[in-house]
Amino acid sequence: MTRKPSARPHEHHALALLKLIYRHGRLCRTDLASITGYSNFLVSRVCERLLTAGSISEVGTGDSTGGRRPTLLSVTPGLGRIIGLHVGTVNARVVVTDIAGNVLTFLKAPSLVQSGPDDALPHLLALIDKALGQAGVRSGELLGIGVGISGILDRASGVTLSWPKVPTWKNVPVRAAITSAWPTLVTIEDTPRTMALAERCLGRARDASEFLYLMIGAGVGSALFFGGRPYTGSSGFAGEFGHMALRPDGPVCDCGGRGCLESYISASALVRKAREAVSNGLHSELWHLSNGDPQAISVELIAQAADAGDRFSLRLVEETGTCLGEAVVCLVNLLNPELVVIGGGVAAALGKRILPTVDRIAREHALVEMTNGLRIELSQLQEADWAIGASLLVAEGALENAFYSGARPVPTAAPGRRPRSAHRAGRKLVRST
Structure with missing residues (x-):
C-alpha cells in the first residue's frame, strides 16, 4: 500500500x-x-x-x-488495475478494470458463502487470482480491491459482524484475509450500497441527488443517497429495508424478528412458497416447468410460469408487488426521494410485472406532495456492473496511490482485445463514506 x-x-x-x-x-x-x-x-x-x-x-x-x-x-487508463468483488448469498462476481473503469475481465461463480467462511474465503481469493491472471495483471499493477458483501459490517476493521441469512458468518475478518494475499488498498461495503454506487455512476440515478436504491434478491436491503452522497446513519447501519416489520404477526425472519419485509418478497421467500405449493400437490404450469421437482424451482422459473399465465405464480407476483408497494409508501412519506430504483435478482426476473403494482400503490397511498415528480424505476444494470460498483469504492484512493507512487501507464488490453467501457464519460463519481 x-x-x-x-x-x-x-x-x-x-x-x-x-x-x-x-x-x-x-x-x-x-x-x-x-x-x-x-x-x-x-x-x-x-x-x-x-x-x-x-x-x-x-x-x-x-x-x-x-x-x-x-x-x-x-x-490514462493504463495507470493501474482495480478489482471489484460482489459477494452474494449464492453467487460471487468479480471484475478487473483499469483506472478509467474499462472492464478487462468479468467472472461469475458460486460464492460458497453457505459453506461457511473457512471454505468461502479461500474460494473467493482464488476467484480474484483467476481474474487477475485472465486480465494479465502483473505484480505492482493492482492498485486496490473494493468488496461488496452482504451482512452487518464493521467498515473500519473490514469485518463481517453477522449475516442473518448465513449464521456461520460472525466476526469474519474479510479485509484481513484479502490484504494477506494482496497488500493493497482494500475497502469493504454492504452490497446494496455498492450496487447503488454503480447506479449513481452508471445507471438510472446519474442525475439524481435524492434517491433510494432497493435491492431485492436472496435478501432485501437498501441504500440511501441524500444530497448526492450515501447516508449510512449514526452507526453505519442505515438501510436495513428488508427488516421493516410489515406484519408483526408474520413469519419468523432470518434475523429473528417476525413479519419482516424480507420474509415476504425476497427470492428466498418466493422460492420457499412455490416449493411448498408444489410439494403439497399444486398442479400448475409451475409444476410442469419444474417436472414436479420442488428443488428445481427458482425465481426465474416463477417468472417463466407467470409469463405462461400460471395463476399461482401470477398471484405470488402480485402479492410481492403489493408488499413492496406498501413498504415504498412508508419510505416515500418519510424521505421524499426524487427517485426510487429497484434492483437485484428478483427485480431482474419479475420487475416488469411488479413495477406497475408498486407504482400504483405508492401513488394511491403516499401523500400527493411526496409523489409529485417521483420516479420509481427498475435498474437496467447487469451483473458485471454490480461488481463495478464495488470497484468504485477504491477508485479515487487507487488513483491517489498511483499518483504518489509515480506509476507509469501499462497497456489497457491485450492486442486485438476490446474492453467493455463502464460508461465513464460524464459520470458523476460519488465515493462511499
Whole structure:
C-alpha cells in the first residue's frame, strides 16, 4: 500500500486536477480553471506535468464557444488495475478494470458463502487470482480491491459482524484475509450500497441527488443517497429495508424478528412458497416447468410460469408487488426521494410485472406532495456492473496511490482485445463514506 508523503504545493494542485478529470471523465483546461479557480497559467503548467508523467492523456476536442475547439483531457487508463468483488448469498462476481473503469475481465461463480467462511474465503481469493491472471495483471499493477458483501459490517476493521441469512458468518475478518494475499488498498461495503454506487455512476440515478436504491434478491436491503452522497446513519447501519416489520404477526425472519419485509418478497421467500405449493400437490404450469421437482424451482422459473399465465405464480407476483408497494409508501412519506430504483435478482426476473403494482400503490397511498415528480424505476444494470460498483469504492484512493507512487501507464488490453467501457464519460463519481 502506497504511503502518501506530505504533498508539496505543486503536487497538491496536480492531484486536485487529476481527481477532477477523473470524476468528470473528460475536461478541458478552461473547465479546470473555471471549476478550481486556478489561473489559466497554473492549470496549463500542471497539466503539462501530468501529461509528461503519463497520468493524463489528450483525447480529442470539445465544443467550441467561439474560438478554437478545446483539447479534452482524460485520466490514462493504463495507470493501474482495480478489482471489484460482489459477494452474494449464492453467487460471487468479480471484475478487473483499469483506472478509467474499462472492464478487462468479468467472472461469475458460486460464492460458497453457505459453506461457511473457512471454505468461502479461500474460494473467493482464488476467484480474484483467476481474474487477475485472465486480465494479465502483473505484480505492482493492482492498485486496490473494493468488496461488496452482504451482512452487518464493521467498515473500519473490514469485518463481517453477522449475516442473518448465513449464521456461520460472525466476526469474519474479510479485509484481513484479502490484504494477506494482496497488500493493497482494500475497502469493504454492504452490497446494496455498492450496487447503488454503480447506479449513481452508471445507471438510472446519474442525475439524481435524492434517491433510494432497493435491492431485492436472496435478501432485501437498501441504500440511501441524500444530497448526492450515501447516508449510512449514526452507526453505519442505515438501510436495513428488508427488516421493516410489515406484519408483526408474520413469519419468523432470518434475523429473528417476525413479519419482516424480507420474509415476504425476497427470492428466498418466493422460492420457499412455490416449493411448498408444489410439494403439497399444486398442479400448475409451475409444476410442469419444474417436472414436479420442488428443488428445481427458482425465481426465474416463477417468472417463466407467470409469463405462461400460471395463476399461482401470477398471484405470488402480485402479492410481492403489493408488499413492496406498501413498504415504498412508508419510505416515500418519510424521505421524499426524487427517485426510487429497484434492483437485484428478483427485480431482474419479475420487475416488469411488479413495477406497475408498486407504482400504483405508492401513488394511491403516499401523500400527493411526496409523489409529485417521483420516479420509481427498475435498474437496467447487469451483473458485471454490480461488481463495478464495488470497484468504485477504491477508485479515487487507487488513483491517489498511483499518483504518489509515480506509476507509469501499462497497456489497457491485450492486442486485438476490446474492453467493455463502464460508461465513464460524464459520470458523476460519488465515493462511499
